[in-house]
Amino acid sequence: MTPMDAATILDRFRRAGGLLEGHFRLTSGLHSSGYLQCALVLQHPREAEACGGALAERVRHLGAEVVLSPALGGIVIGQEVGRALGIRAIFAERQDGRLMLRRGFALEPGETVLVVEDVVTTGGSTRETIDVARARGAVVVSAAAIIDRSGGRQPLDVPFHSLAEVSLPTYEPESCPLCLAGQPVVKPGSRT
Numbered sequence: 001m002t003p004m005d006a007a008t009i010l011d012r013f014r015r016a017g018g019l020l021e022g023h024f025r026l027t028s029g030l031h032s033s034g035y036l037q038c039a040l041v042l043q044h045p046r047e048a049e050a051c052g053g054a055l056a057e058r059v060r061h062l063g064a065e066v067v068l069s070p071a072l073g074g075i076v077i078g079q080e081v082g083r084a085l086g087i088r089a090i091f092a093e094r095q096d097g098r099l100m101l102r103r104g105f106a107l108e109p110g111e112t113v114l115v116v117e118d119v120v121t122t123g124g125s126t127r128e129t130i131d132v133a134r135a136r137g138a139v140v141v142s143a144a145a146i147i148d149r150s151g152g153r154q155p156l157d158v159p160f161h162s163l164a165e166v167s168l169p170t171y172e173p174e175s176c177p178l179c180l181a182g183q184p185v186v187k188p189g190s191r192t
């Protein structure tokens with residue numbers, strides 16, 4: 001596979017409608033100049049496979065034995081990275097607010113783990129996933145995500161790999177510079 005650079009990845013996102021640029025009202029009520037939705041890219045198996053393959057190439061040298069992803073966002077890309085590396089891919093999910101392994105998924109003490117997510121913003125769910133692996137005695141060798149939205153601020157204590165960095169600032173509606181500039185605000189996905 002030809003190496004995929006950040007511009008190629010972002011083009012794929014734009015084509016699939018997974019990266020919109022403009023002036024948006026997010027579900028949180030905040031305004032933003034962009035909207036990112038990895039699921040819109042990953043719904044296409046070929047896109048998911050390409051992203052998983054590209055991510056796998058970044059981390060293959062680490063020799064991880066298993067991929068661990070947080071549900072739901074990490075499951076599809078985790079599966080694709082696992083496929084490309086030829087290793088198994090499992091996921092952690094929330095029960096009573098805590099991320100944990102269920103369904104009989106297991107990690108052995110000393111097993112080397114690669115944590116895979118679709119997008120890392122604050123790094124919170126990545127850290128939680130790392131903790132799930134460490135609680136079983138496994139060794140987390142790296143974390144990886146398709147998109148890094150953290151602005152380089154994710155406080156992880158393992159090496160972090162991503163395919164592209166995206167910076168999408170959010171604003172309170174009252175102080176949104178795009179509103180001040182008179183640009184109409186739209187809900188992501190609407191065509192108005």
Ligand SMILES: [Zn+2]
Pocket residue numbers: 023031032173176177178179180185
């Ligand atoms: Zn605005």
